Amino acid sequence: MELDYDLAFFGEMFARTFSFWWVILPSIFLGLIVGAIPGFSAANTIIILLPLTLAMDPETGLMFMVGLYASSRMGAGIPAILVNIPGTAGAAATPLDGYPMTKQGRGQQALAMSFVASIAGGLLTTVIALVSLPWLSQIAFYLHSVEMIVIMFFGISLIATIAAKDTLKGLIAGFFGLMIGFIGTDVVYETPRGTFGFLELYDKVPLIPALVGLFAISEAFAIIENQSILTERGKAAMAKPGWAATFEGARIAASRWWHITWNSLIGLVIGVVPGAGAAIASFVAYQQSKTYSKTPELYGTGHIEGLIAPESANNGVTSGTLVPLLVIGIPGGATAAIMLVVLQFHGVTVGPDLFLTSPELAFGPFTAMAVTYTLMILTVLPLARYMSNITVVSTVYMAPIIISFTLVGSFVPRAYLFDMNLALVFGVIGYVARKTGYHVAAILIGVILGPLMETYFLRAMKMSQGDIMVLFSSNIGNTLWVLLVVSMALPYIMDHRRGKSEKIAANDPYG
Amino acid sequence: MAENADAQRAKPKSIGSELIIPVAALFFTLYYFYTIIDAPWTAQVAAFIVGSILILLVVLILIKSVRSLGTGEGTLDFSNLVKPKAYVPKRLSLLALTIAYIFIVPSLGFTITTFLFLSLAMLILSDWRKKRFIISLSATLSLGGYLLFIVAFKTRFPAGPFETFMKGFL
Numbered sequence: 243m244e245l246d247y248d249l250a251f252f253g254e255m256f257a258r259t260f261s262f263w264w265v266i267l268p269s270i271f272l273g274l275i276v277g278a279i280p281g282f283s284a285a286n287t288i289i290i291l292l293p294l295t296l297a298m299d300p301e302t303g304l305m306f307m308v309g310l311y312a313s314s315r316m317g318a319g320i321p322a323i324l325v326n327i328p329g330t331a332g333a334a335a336t337p338l339d340g341y342p343m344t345k346q347g348r349g350q351q352a353l354a355m356s357f358v359a360s361i362a363g364g365l366l367t368t369v370i371a372l373v374s375l376p377w378l379s380q381i382a383f384y385l386h387s388v389e390m391i392v393i394m395f396f397g398i399s400l401i402a403t404i405a406a407k408d409t410l411k412g413l414i415a416g417f418f419g420l421m422i423g424f425i426g427t428d429v430v431y432e433t434p435r436g437t438f439g440f441l442e443l444y445d446k447v448p449l450i451p452a453l454v455g456l457f458a459i460s461e462a463f464a465i466i467e468n469q470s471i472l473t474e475r476g477k478a479a480m481a482k483p484g485w486a487a488t489f490e491g492a493r494i495a496a497s498r499w500w501h502i503t504w505n506s507l508i509g510l511v512i513g514v515v516p517g518a519g520a521a522i523a524s525f526v527a528y529q530q531s532k533t534y535s536k537t538p539e540l541y542g543t544g545h546i547e548g549l550i551a552p553e554s555a556n557n558g559v560t561s562g563t564l565v566p567l568l569v570i571g572i573p574g575g576a577t578a579a580i581m582l583v584v585l586q587f588h589g590v591t592v593g594p595d596l597f598l599t600s601p602e603l604a605f606g607p608f609t610a611m612a613v614t615y616t617l618m619i620l621t622v623l624p625l626a627r628y629m630s631n632i633t634v635v636s637t638v639y640m641a642p643i644i645i646s647f648t649l650v651g652s653f654v655p656r657a658y659l660f661d662m663n664l665a666l667v668f669g670v671i672g673y674v675a676r677k678t679g680y681h682v683a684a685i686l687i688g689v690i691l692g693p694l695m696e697t698y699f700l701r702a703m704k705m706s707q708g709d710i711m712v713l714f715s716s717n718i719g720n721t722l723w724v725l726l727v728v729s730m731a732l733p734y735i736m737d738h739r740r741g742k743s744e745k746i747a748a749n750d751p752y753g
Numbered sequence: 754m755a756e757n758a759d760a761q762r763a764k765p766k767s768i769g770s771e772l773i774i775p776v777a778a779l780f781f782t783l784y785y786f787y788t789i790i791d792a793p794w795t796a797q798v799a800a801f802i803v804g805s806i807l808i809l810l811v812v813l814i815l816i817k818s819v820r821s822l823g824t825g826e827g828t829l830d831f832s833n834l835v836k837p838k839a840y841v842p843k844r845l846s847l848l849a850l851t852i853a854y855i856f857i858v859p860s861l862g863f864t865i866t867t868f869l870f871l872s873l874a875m876l877i878l879s880d881w882r883k884k885r886f887i888i889s890l891s892a893t894l895s896l897g898g899y900l901l902f903i904v905a906f907k908t909r910f911p912a913g914p915f916e917t918f919m920k921g922f923l
Contacts, residue, residue, distance in 0.1 A: 418778035424785065641878065
């Protein structure tokens with residue numbers, strides 16, 4: 243696809259998009275709220291608000307949806323940092339270092355860091371996506387079923403090694419999650435598998451009850467052991483409120499500009515692959531950040547890079563998912579799929595022709611995203627100071643609030659009472675997992691990837707007529723297998739080398 | 754201080770509770786295999802590959818656990834799950850209230866059930882202190898939830914007598 247647009251065109255597009263500030267601003271605040279509440283993803287909210295977006299003209303509707311999408315991604319990190327409950331699965335890696343920071347009384351600083359990383363990462367990747375649309379869209383063409391299966395294994399292995407202190411326990415949690423994700427009828431033969439006879443499970447395990455149970459319910463049952471989620475040092479730090487922590491957080495995040503750039507690019511590339519999503523991107527970013535860090539031992543204890551990496555990556559995904567939607571008409575995620583429905587309702591055909599016939603619609607989502615992130619600098623960053631106050635609320639009040647509001651939130655997507663029971667079952671699994679060192683994030687990512695992995699397996703098997711060696715039949719796939727093995731082995735090798743050099747340094751009489 | 758640290762280090766691991774997830778995973782995998790036994794091979798492959806890896810991982814952790822038991826580094830108990838014991842009654846009460854919430858919410862609706870749940874749970878967790886504050890807080894939160902989610906967002910929350918009554922006014 244040849245695109246011939248100059249800077250003046252893009253300048254005009256940005257100016258035009260800024261004139262929609264009256265649509266984008268409310269969508270930012272709505273997105274922050276729905277992103278922060280488990281069960282209210284951007285996709286669900288856009289579905290609920292379809293009568294509104296369908297009544298708007300296509301361009302205004304797109305501005306609204308894109309604003310909501312981008313801000314909800316950032317909103318999902320807020321409860322992940324403050325109360326260890328990610329708003330969506332894409333923020334599942336955020337609490338690994340964000341929540342320990344909150345416990346230390348650095349919640350406000352952590353929020354500011356997360357906002358800067360999200361805004362900078364989102365803004366940067368949007369601009370890159372805009373100028374490299376034709377090339378980025380090619381990525382999806384190179385990844386077929388086999389490559390996607392390896393990517394899924396990659397995701398699970400990374401999470402297993404990152405999220406749990408014991409890799410064996412992490413792998414068990416991840417693969418258990420995958421098996422749970424296989425529950426339901428298969429897409430080709432429609433045979434029910436592992437459903438325990440429940441009709442409600444025929445359509446796979448719904449993600450919201452799994453997220454609510456594993457993170458929110460289990461956390462609520464765990465936090466009642468203490469009066470506050472803050473440590474004694476954290477309480478002392480929170481007793482001195484002010485703007486300084488916000489500025490300091492923003493400054494620290496800005497000083498890690500290279501880290502933000504690199505991780506948001508990882509998010510962008512993963513976002514372009516349909517189905518891969520923010521959850522994988524944030525864990526891949528976390529893993530590579532830890533692997534190449536000079537202080538990997540600090541990850542999981544409230545480390546700055548451990549927070550910045552997943553937040554910049556999952557916001558990089560946001561613009562990435564729009565690339566295949568607009569260029570080849572394949573939505574990169576659920577929200578992008580709903581945008582496609584709205585565009586089709588208005589008679590807009592998505593694809594290469596759109597860039598020639600309606601450039602304002604084709605480039606509009608990217609400029610809207612850039613404007614959304616720009617407006618968020620002014621509107622969202624100052625909120626960090628006030629949002630962090632939630633951490634001083636006693637667990638006596640917090641635990642029942644978390645249970646009641648998230649439990650009923652699990653009912654919302656399908657309106658099945660069964661889903662509330664399911665959330666409780668996942669809550670029990672999550673509680674046992676938390677208490678015994680099996681990280682809940684690994685189980686959740688398994689549940690998310692299970693159905694996708696199975697679909698790709700079925701396709702690969704169908705094409706190869708049941709030959710399992712098809713898994714090693716592609717060059718890209720084989721390269722990914724090698725990378726998978728290397729990524730599993732690299733942390734051990736680097737640990738070993740680090741230990742060796744420390745030993746040498748310790749024995750050096752002149753050192 | 755140092756003695757305490759030594760005692761902590763010497764304390765055997767609670768292996769029993771650490772095996773709950775692997776054993777549950779093992780039984781679920783075997784049940785899953787049973788449900789796909791008649792499915793075509795192409796539909797079995799994913800589950801067989803992932804399930805077999807999972808079984809292998811479970812076997813590895815079982816071997817590790819038996820070794821720990823043998824060397825005295827671990828014991829076959831479940832104390833990890835109930836620690837600290839002082840909070841067991843509160844945790845069980847919260848669990849009972851959560852189960853009750855799920856069963857009552859279809860008939861009483863979101864607002865009334867949430868008010869009852871929040872009041873009772875907060876009173877139990879606070880040892881029945883600050884009753885007036887807790888009841889006002891619960892009322893504010895449940896009404897706020899009703900206004901935000903049901904009135905403003907038009908969300909499909911379970912409806913009961915309160916929601917039906919208010920529908921007549923809105």
